[in-house]
Amino acid sequence: MAKTYHRPTLLDHVRTRYFATRLDTAMSVLFGAITLWILWSLLNWAVLDAVFSAADKELCGHDAGACWSVIDARWRLILFGLYPFEEQWRSAIACAAIVLVTALSCVPWFWNARRLPVLWLTGFAVFYVLMAGGYFGLKEIPPQSWGGLSLTIFVFAAVAIIGMPLSIVFALLRRSELPWIARTMGLVIDTIRSLPLLSIMFTFAIVLPFVLPGWLIGDKLYRVIVGYALFFACYQAEIIRGGIQALPAGQEEAAKALGMSYWHRISYIVLPQAFRNALPPTINQFVITFKETSLVVIIGFFDVMASGNAAFGTAEWSFAHIEVYSFVALIFFVFVFALSRYGAYLERRLAVASR
Amino acid sequence: MTALLRSKSVRDAGLQAGFTGGLFIMIVVFVLTAQTNLEAQGLTSGFGFLERATGWEINFSLIDYSTSSPYWRAILVGVLNSMFVGAIGLTVATVLGVTAGVMRTSGNGMAELLGTAFVEIFRNVPLLLQLFFWYALLIGLPKPKQAPFVWDSIALTGRGIFVPGLNVSGGSVFLAFLFLLAAFGLSLWLGAARRFSRMGKARKKTLRRSLWLGAIILGILSMWLGRLPDTPLVNMPYLKGLNYREGIRISPELLACIIAISIYGAAYIAEIIRAGFNAIPGGQSEAGHALGLTRWQIFSRIRLPLAIRVVLPTMINQYVWLFKATTIGIAIGFADFFMVVSTSINQSGQTLELIGILMGGYLLINYTMAWVLNRVNDAIKLKGTQLRI
Numbered sequence A: 001m002a003k004t005y006h007r008p009t010l011l012d013h014v015r016t017r018y019f020a021t022r023l024d025t026a027m028s029v030l031f032g033a034i035t036l037w038i039l040w041s042l043l044n045w046a047v048l049d050a051v052f053s054a055a056d057k058e059l060c061g062h063d064a065g066a067c068w069s070v071i072d073a074r075w076r077l078i079l080f081g082l083y084p085f086e087e088q089w090r091s092a093i094a095c096a097a098i099v100l101v102t103a104l105s106c107v108p109w110f111w112n113a114r115r116l117p118v119l120w121l122t123g124f125a126v127f128y129v130l131m132a133g134g135y136f137g138l139k140e141i142p143p144q145s146w147g148g149l150s151l152t153i154f155v156f157a158a159v160a161i162i163g164m165p166l167s168i169v170f171a172l173l174r175r176s177e178l179p180w181i182a183r184t185m186g187l188v189i190d191t192i193r194s195l196p197l198l199s200i201m202f203t204f205a206i207v208l209p210f211v212l213p214g215w216l217i218g219d220k221l222y223r224v225i226v227g228y229a230l231f232f233a234c235y236q237a238e239i240i241r242g243g244i245q246a247l248p249a250g251q252e253e254a255a256k257a258l259g260m261s262y263w264h265r266i267s268y269i270v271l272p273q274a275f276r277n278a279l280p281p282t283i284n285q286f287v288i289t290f291k292e293t294s295l296v297v298i299i300g301f302f303d304v305m306a307s308g309n310a311a312f313g314t315a316e317w318s319f320a321h322i323e324v325y326s327f328v329a330l331i332f333f334v335f336v337f338a339l340s341r342y343g344a345y346l347e348r349r350l351a352v353a354s355r
Numbered sequence B: 001m002t003a004l005l006r007s008k009s010v011r012d013a014g015l016q017a018g019f020t021g022g023l024f025i026m027i028v029v030f031v032l033t034a035q036t037n038l039e040a041q042g043l044t045s046g047f048g049f050l051e052r053a054t055g056w057e058i059n060f061s062l063i064d065y066s067t068s069s070p071y072w073r074a075i076l077v078g079v080l081n082s083m084f085v086g087a088i089g090l091t092v093a094t095v096l097g098v099t100a101g102v103m104r105t106s107g108n109g110m111a112e113l114l115g116t117a118f119v120e121i122f123r124n125v126p127l128l129l130q131l132f133f134w135y136a137l138l139i140g141l142p143k144p145k146q147a148p149f150v151w152d153s154i155a156l157t158g159r160g161i162f163v164p165g166l167n168v169s170g171g172s173v174f175l176a177f178l179f180l181l182a183a184f185g186l187s188l189w190l191g192a193a194r195r196f197s198r199m200g201k202a203r204k205k206t207l208r209r210s211l212w213l214g215a216i217i218l219g220i221l222s223m224w225l226g227r228l229p230d231t232p233l234v235n236m237p238y239l240k241g242l243n244y245r246e247g248i249r250i251s252p253e254l255l256a257c258i259i260a261i262s263i264y265g266a267a268y269i270a271e272i273i274r275a276g277f278n279a280i281p282g283g284q285s286e287a288g289h290a291l292g293l294t295r296w297q298i299f300s301r302i303r304l305p306l307a308i309r310v311v312l313p314t315m316i317n318q319y320v321w322l323f324k325a326t327t328i329g330i331a332i333g334f335a336d337f338f339m340v341v342s343t344s345i346n347q348s349g350q351t352l353e354l355i356g357i358l359m360g361g362y363l364l365i366n367y368t369m370a371w372v373l374n375r376v377n378d379a380i381k382l383k384g385t386q387l388r389i
Helices: A010-018 A022-048 A054-059 A069-080 A085-105 A115-132 A149-174 A179-193 A197-211 A220-245 A249-257 A262-299 A304-311 A321-353 B002-006 B008-041 B071-104 B109-123 B127-139 B170-192 B201-225 B252-278 B282-290 B295-332 B337-348 B351-380
Strands: B154-157 B160-163 B238-240 B243-245 B248-250
Touching: A010 A022, A010 B109, A022 B109, A069 A085, A069 A149, A069 A304, A069 A321, A085 A115, A085 A149, A115 A149, A149 A179, A149 A220, A149 A262, A149 A304, A179 A220, A179 B008, A197 A220, A197 A262, A197 B008, A197 B295, A197 B337, A197 B351, A220 A262, A249 A262, A262 A304, A262 A321, A262 B127, A262 B295, A304 A321, A304 B127, A321 B109, A321 B127, B071 B109, B071 B252, B071 B295, B071 B337, B071 B351, B109 B252, B127 B252, B127 B295, B160 B252, B170 B201, B252 B295, B282 B295, B295 B337, B295 B351, B337 B351
Parallel strands: none
Antiparallel strands: B154 B160, B160 B248, B238 B243
């Protein structure tokens, strides 16, 4: 009698995934218990025993639960920093604009050497005009009083916009056929890559005024952004170089044989394919860049970390640091998790496409 | 003239000269401006200040340091602190990361869930925020008087964790550690280097055992010789007045740095390990099954060694990157290399020299680390150019 194919049921699935052997059963029970315990304590702390509104502040500390009152009372400070209270809607719209631009860049229609820069420059211009004001009857607010999430997003967007073209230049210079240019660029990239980001920011913020002629110094914030962009460009250049090196040599040779000039070869043959190869690590690099933007707090800027620290800085809320950190962590988590999931999805899709 | 411009070699030479010359001119301008600026402030450049006394405290130091110690000693303290945190952080991160990575590829649904949750939570939140979080948690522990005293030997207080220590000098502990490290390195070398490939397995085993035994005996000997006179071997912390005395105090700053680096690093390492395991063709473990190997044997003898070979190049980058991340210690006031240098800049004003030392130091440490790990990689990677796993 021929055995017929038995379509696995849910029960079979559970059996093979959780109770395949005695060891598996033991692991499932142990890890299941740990997971349940963590979930239960979290639920208790964050929801069941927690106090939510700022009005009920006196209730905090009776139970072991979280005191979300601090977020209720201080969320504007955390998100917008010291930005003038009546103008905070501008900050909110500006942040939303950059988030929208980031989301739109994930749409393949924009993956094009013209559309993507236009999209980002437009988004950045909208952000800057809204935040800085001075036009269309908006009150002028200098970058010194920006803060919170909008400062974090500003630094991130500026670094991306300056760093991305710079990284292409760096990658091309490093791959140059002229040995001196390639070697010098290689030395610069490798040196900057082996230094900590913090030391580069610090150098640009504190040391650069010493060595630059007066007219070049500029604001501390912009110097830090340029330093960060340089650091970003060195990492991104290596990613692009990896993408270029993954191309079969025949591609460029064929273009040469057709008599295409260097710029045509680079912009129509090499870079589009290199970017396709380099897309997953590029997104990963953006994720890391966004997270490490938080380092500007050490150089003395009032970004979302600093405003978080300020939110429980007063005696009234000094006990509530865990709640504030959880809130700030959640903000970062939403952005970073979404972006990294997208990167993973893209990686799977590209892997399928190239099979 | 136009003929000259049309010649490719002349054009190339011109481009290269322009590029390197431009960079050179930039550096010259920097140096000249720096000189005029420094003269205007009345500062003398040079490294003479390294011999001057610092006059400020460092809250954590592995070697003797006081306010009258010179600047070079303060910087040395910083370098050692960075390497200390880096060494412990990277080791713990590797252990945790491999555990989480193995859990995620184990095939057991529950283990995968837990591993995935760990990775996703700690990878998607900035390291700095995690550092602040752990620091706040450690500072928030109860005051010494109310603090729990576990097994009458470990006190968890807001001023630090107090654990029992040994009454031996720091130098001898370091020496013992070096012996163990040497034994570890030598036994790795014994296993991987081509020079010993003809040696019999049994002989290698006895040689390795005697290496470890020798290192342990030498280590114990050096600790014994380094004993502080007239004290018991183990010194227990005890509550006196408002704080604990004796024992070893692990400061909240140090512990927060170690915890943050370990957990953040572990989340990244777990992903690398998972990718490494996934890169091994399924046929390898199926072949193991067919030969009748147990699950543990397949894991430890087939999948793990293959995975290590796949992941090592990525891991090297990760280690260098994690070591660079230890600089965030300054955010909570842990006196690492970066913090010591930045304090020195504030105190002495020798900005350029100190930044030079900082960058040179990190370059040296990172290049050394990458070099050593690359040698290990060269030793275990497959020879030849064909793509194999």
